[in-house]
Amino acid sequence: MFFCNRMFDLLLEPSTLFGDLLGCLVSVVVLSIGVFLSWRGSPDIPRTLFATSPVYISVRKSKGSLSVERITLRDFVESKIPSLYLPFVPAWWLFNGHLQSIYSVLGDFSKVDNIVYHRKHLRLMDGGTLGLDFTPTNYENLKPETPIIVVMHGLTGGSFASYVRAVLARSCSPVEQNGFGYRAVVINFRGCAGTPITTPQLYSACHTDDLRQSLFYLSAMFPKAPLLGVGYSLGANVLTRYLAEEGGNSRLVSGCVVNCPWDLKQNNEKLLNTFAGRYIYHRAMGKSMQNVIRHHAGVLSKSPDTLMTKRVAAILAMKYPRGDEVDRIMMTFVGGTLPPFESAEAYYVCASSHKVLGDIRVPFLSINSADDPIVRTVPEDGAGNGYVVMSLTAGGGHLGWFEASDRLGEARSWIKKPVLEWLRAFGEDVVHEGQRGRPLHEVNGFVKEVGRDNIGCKEVGDEAGYISGTRCQEGLLSGF
Template structure:
């Protein structure tokens, strides 16, 4: 019955709630005649992102968080928001590999200073996810066709979306160095372009932590995070406290992770004496584990390759990786959107630790990465979230005046690295190819 609760109540007027504690004028925005003025982030959002204050009415047949979330997973989006990418592989200094998917493929006419959307996907997804394409399809369409005319680059995690595993490590909610190294490459390749962060679910947690860790030196001019899991301990506990949370969502995510691990178990167990190899061999034998059990068996050991990894327990990993407690360190315009009826993320830090750089938005409905409203045609839906995110991307990509200084990039032993982070580095390797964005991965539940 919980799946259909709220069927009638969802028709009432809904509002979007956001909170910014301070009215301090912290950002410079472009005005007429090449002048600029300083405004608060709250005022900036009110002027340039009006859709955040509009009413969101979920489709009547997707009237609560469970239905919205399940439709995100089970719905057919193969004919909507088609995106084609050109993949570039980069090898990291630790031997790992990331897959960077660029769109539009033929970007030769795009100006060097055109904003670039840097995307991080959810738990076991990739650039093919419908929630990614729902925003990138219009964002990367030409201006003449009603789009923003931007470039986008999706960073596919190690092992996701066809990216090979080439070192004894997967990825996790708390490992930010892969994003950091990908941004070395992107910044070097497009030095004049502002980089706009956009991330979903687990990727949102990674991006939040990265932005907070970098502070004033963040290579992203802004960040927008959707359905971030924030307090991993609290949200995991709440998720497994209900039958549907434990047996549908948590085990669904756990199954996805095991299936992903099975694809790469040969690569991860080349050295059978390695701790990651031992953990992988045990974990692939788990039968429909919860996500917590998967993290206890594998992620706490293989989610990173340098201290503080490995962790003594999944709980210790959750405590370290949670992003809610680092919000106070964010120093770029930062927009976070969650849904109040999200069955996966139920604990949202609406006060943002009082940080004036952060705007928190909580919609009454939307589920986990859903936000479906009725579209033209019987039974058709569209994502409400697309419009406010596009407004944010346009505003932060075109209206912000940035005078930030970044740490210098240099090449050491063939790897591009950053001053002060010489233990990290990346280089482009062969193997790039076209990726059709609507082609999901067999055996994986999408939308998570």
């Protein structure tokens, strides 16, 4: 199996991220075998929870119909998202959250869901740059009302991530090829997936303005198109916080998040209290973030005597930094929030999204797995918000949910099923009423929202042109 060969190649090569973690991973595998011996393969039907106070949405009585009816969000989900009521059966050789999560990082996805993107660079008012990857490449020629899927990737992922491509390959294929015929744009964080760093600022779990400004641009470019939000891991946290901050003014008509980390402080503490959490997952995330900083060290430390330069040097000097160590030194300082946080714990408390669920005012679906080794705490009650649907599977790991495929030793994604059903339902069946977001205007070439003069964006050309969706920046782990 390619997965097994790839895992051991990485583990045994001293120069790689996992080179010094062989013993730790062997321990996890031994533990997994013990779990497997007691496993009975019982069906895993997701537990999907709704608030007791219903929310009503307007839907078409039939496809393409002009007749509209009002039904509860619960009734709509039960009829249009059938995957949430069918079992997830993991591949027999990926029988727990550890193996599912590891496969999401080390599995070979280069031959599936191949996508070509057209990249545009957005320059923000603070001088920063975002890489927006559009697909299909003829997206500007589609009908004005064609839905747009807006994707926020994980910690150091990007448009190349397999979990992103798994959804977009189907949803953005032409209808005659059994696709949805939608458009999509992946918002690559500053410095990720080849996006240049043009200011001494990165991104963080609480910085929502980069998403907000990207939505200004998309709304101005496609004013008739409904914008459907999808977020994974760290990107899920950013998406959730954006929806909560905007409330009824959200430019996104719906949101779907996968493996959102929710209570960052509590989940960090639980990671540090487990052997695999402290020595495998935390260090994998820390090393991947270190590689992002290393790739852009020249820009971030341009001035030799600044605090930024000292912090970059401190990060690069660490052999295998944990994620919370990188957060303490760097993300609290340049994660997009001013003034900087005093500690990583203060950053986690502020950035956590579980406490803002009650402020969301668009239909919102969250999917987590109970055996996710990174996200151990999930707010299953959805804060009692009728717009929020919380779904929890027993298995699936972190950005995993792999089922056995028809080919021996390979697996296919289960999670794309409910995500695609959600996107199709809100792209085709729901009637989106009223204006989304405050009015936009242009000031000195920057697209801004009326009443928000401090943020805005403008396109700065197509320098990147067309790029392959399977191209990954060296040293990054897309599974996190």
